[in-house]
Amino acid sequence: AQSVTQLGSHVSVSEGALVLLRCNYSSSVPPYLFWYVQYPNQGLQLLLKYTSAATLVKGINGFEAEFKKSETSFHLTKPSAHMSDAAEYFCAVRGGAGGTSYGKLTFGQGTILTVHP
C-alpha cells in the first residue's frame, strides 16, 4: 500500500523567509508525486508534479520540490515567502505500474502555511 506523511500540520514563516514543507512517501513501486495548494473554501490547485523526468521539479508561484529516492521524500520549498502563499498544502502519491495501488491518488493530511508580515 502507498501512503504519504506530511511532517507538521502547521508551519509559520515570516514574509521573505524560506518556505519548507515536508513530505515523505511510501510506495512499493516508483511513484508519481504531486503537490497541491488549497485556499479556504476552494478546490485544490496543482503546484507541481514529479513523474521521473527530473528530480528537481519547478512549479507555479515560485515553488519547487526535489525527489530524493534514498530518503523517500518530496519536500516543497520556496526561497522567499509571500503573504499570498498562506494556504493549506497537500502532498499526494500515485502508485505506478505493478503496484496494488495503481492509479489511485493518496493524499497527506495537509500542512497549513501561515505567513507573517
Place this chain on the structure above:
Amino acid sequence: DGGITQSPKYLFRKEGQNVTLSCEQNLNHDAMYWYRQDPGQGLRLIYYSQIVNDFQKGDIAEGYSVSREKKESFPLTVTSAQKNPTAFYLCASSSGRINSPLHFGNGTRLTVT
C-alpha cells in the same frame, strides 16, 4: 474555459434525507473522483470512475452511491446510512494516464443537522 463545476456550493439537509451532489466536467476526461475532506484528515477517496458506466469504491464508500451514465457527469448521493455526512466534498477528474494530475472542482460544503 474548461473545468469542473460542482453545485451547489453550500447544501443543508436534515438528518435522514438523501442528498445528491452534482459534478460536471468539460475537460473530456475519462476518470472522475469524489473525495471527502474533514479538518486535519486530508482528502479521503469515496468513489472513482475510470470510464463511463463503471466505478469502484474508494476507502470510505459506505453510505455513499454514485453513477456514471455520461462522461461529463459523476453525481454523488449521500444516503441516510452515512453516519457523519457533514463535510466538504470535492470532485476531480483526470485524463486517466498514470502521470496525469487531478483537476478539482471548488467543492460542496454539506451540513446535515
